[in-house]
Amino acid sequence: MGPRVLVVGSINMDLIVQCGRLPDQGETIHGDALHTAPGGKGANQAVSCSRLGASTTVVGRVGDDHFGPRLRAGLSSEGINVESMRVDPNIASGVALILLEEDGRNRIIVLPGANARMGDDDSSAATALLPNADVVLMPLEVPLPVVKAVAAAARACGVRSVLDAAPVSPEAAAAGLPALVDIISPNQTEAEDLTGLPVHDLDSARAAARRLVEMGARDVVIKLGEQGSYWLGEHGEHHAPAFAVQPVDTTAAGDAFTGCLAVSLAEGMPMPDAMRRANAAGALACLKLGAQPSMPTAAAVEAFLRESSPRHDA
Numbered sequence: 001m002g003p004r005v006l007v008v009g010s011i012n013m014d015l016i017v018q019c020g021r022l023p024d025q026g027e028t029i030h031g032d033a034l035h036t037a038p039g040g041k042g043a044n045q046a047v048s049c050s051r052l053g054a055s056t057t058v059v060g061r062v063g064d065d066h067f068g069p070r071l072r073a074g075l076s077s078e079g080i081n082v083e084s085m086r087v088d089p090n091i092a093s094g095v096a097l098i099l100l101e102e103d104g105r106n107r108i109i110v111l112p113g114a115n116a117r118m119g120d121d122d123s124s125a126a127t128a129l130l131p132n133a134d135v136v137l138m139p140l141e142v143p144l145p146v147v148k149a150v151a152a153a154a155r156a157c158g159v160r161s162v163l164d165a166a167p168v169s170p171e172a173a174a175a176g177l178p179a180l181v182d183i184i185s186p187n188q189t190e191a192e193d194l195t196g197l198p199v200h201d202l203d204s205a206r207a208a209a210r211r212l213v214e215m216g217a218r219d220v221v222i223k224l225g226e227q228g229s230y231w232l233g234e235h236g237e238h239h240a241p242a243f244a245v246q247p248v249d250t251t252a253a254g255d256a257f258t259g260c261l262a263v264s265l266a267e268g269m270p271m272p273d274a275m276r277r278a279n280a281a282g283a284l285a286c287l288k289l290g291a292q293p294s295m296p297t298a299a300a301v302e303a304f305l306r307e308s309s310p311r312h313d314a
Contacts, residue, residue, distance in 0.1 A: 003266030006133040006159075008150050009042015009058045010141030011075075011085070012094035014251070014291055021104050032102075038074045038288030039096055040115070041139035041164060046254045048259025048281065048295040049137070050078045054266070057081040057133070059126045060142070061114040063093035068114075074287040074292065084125045088114040094141075095182040104286060110141065110167075118142045122224045123149040130159050135264040137258065138181075139164040140172050151180040160265070164258045168193035179216025181263075184302040185258055189293030202239055205230045209237075221261065221275065223282075225252050228310070229275050240275035241310035243283040247291040252291035258281035260301065280304045 016035040023029045042060050049055040056079055062068035064087050071093060076082050094113035100106045124144050130136060136154050138147050138161065147163070154161040163177060165186035173194050178184050188199040195211040195313075198204055199222065207234035209220040219233035228242040247253075260281035264274035280301050288294035 002055055003079045003134045003263055004132060005046075005049040005054040006048040006126065006136045006313075007042050007049065007056065007058070007138075008059045008122070008142070008146065009045065009139045010040035010072050010094055010170070011043040011058070011062050012096045012110065012113075012114070012115070013071060014039035014096045014098055015089060015099055016098045016249075016251075016290065018100050018102070022101060022107060029160060032055050035289060038071050039073060039252065039291035040094055041141050041255055042137075043071065043075060043168060043254035044234050044295065045139070045164065045262075046080050047078050047262050047292045050080050050135065050279075051295050051297045052260060052263045052301070055262045057084065057129055058250055059084045059086050059122055059129070060064065061118055061122065063087070063114040064089040065092045067093040068094070074256045083132030084129065086122065088117050091117055098251055100249055100251070104250050106251050108251070108313060112116050112141065115142050115206050119147050120149075122146055123204075126150045127153040130154055130157050133159050135160045135262050135292050137162050137164065137262055140166055141171065144172055144175055147177070148175065150234045151177075153180075155180070162179060162258065162262045164254065165190045166254065171287040176216065178212045178220075181261050183219045183221060185221040185223060185261065186213060187254055190310075191222050202227065202230060206232065206237070219271070223257055228279055229257070231271050231275060233271065236271075238272040238275060240272065240279050242279055243304070243308050243310055244275055245283045245286055247286035249289045249294065250286050252294060253282040253285045255291065256285035256295055258289060259295070276310070277301060277305065280308070281311070
């Protein structure tokens with residue numbers, strides 16, 4: 001049996017607008033296409049973990065609208081346990097509007113919907129499931145009290161916790177999150193928001209990681225996009241170069257990375273090897289349109305690793 005992963009996080013429907021470029025202020029442009037695809041950082045990471053062979057359970061909320069059943073059915077079809085997903089009858093499901101440029105870069109606006117209504121009942125449901133988990137994943141697209149409560153419960157029962165620090169609000173930056181979890185994994189912008197330090201290359205990532213360690217973090221893994229990923233922790237540091245790909249859609253590449261990192265560590269893989277594998281998962285996720293549709297399988301990741309070499313300019 002593979003590792004057991006609990007995901008406590010957001011579940012969204014993504015509305016993807018493909019366009020040649022983003023409009024300037026006050027400008028109207030024609031888009032190329034509109035797509036809908038299931039997303040949300042929590043749900044994306046759950047799909048990532050399940051496709052990599054983990055027994056995966058998700059705790060989250062959807063609304064009592066036409067998106068809710070589709071989001072639930074999509075996760076269930078991936079073999080994910082959705083028994084602890086709740087339907088909130090008083091609000092719509094979360095939605096993300098994604099403006100996708102032709103070079104694969106994106107801008108995202110999230111309407112939290114039912115995700116913002118998660119509370120004590122959801123924290124209690126997650127806490128009850130922790131004894132059957134090897135690792136718990138949490139993004140910041142759900143209310144901060146839920147994240148803090150689940151992180152505290154995970155530490156109390158010895159379950160490894162991984163926080164995908166996205167998005168970082170002023171409240172989250174001031175909440176002492178690095179000290180509450182076992183692994184905190186921001187991207188460059190999020191690392192800047194958490195530390196107040198600019199992050200633009202490996203040296204500045206190292207400085208930000210040191211600051212996060214000073215703030216109480218045990219292990220810091222910073223996602224650096226085309227520069228790969230950097231880890232600093234109690235047992236060392238490592239830079240894993242990225243893989244060169246021509247992106248179609250970078251949405252959820254970070255979720256593929258985080259899911260793969262968590263599963264790999266739960267399988268007993270050393271951090272440097274887990275980072276290389278996670279970089280490969282993130283690269284593969286850039287090659288397909290949509291968040292959950294782009295999450296790679298374990299076989300795809302292993303084939304990519306056999307056939308590809310990391311960038312040498314990272």
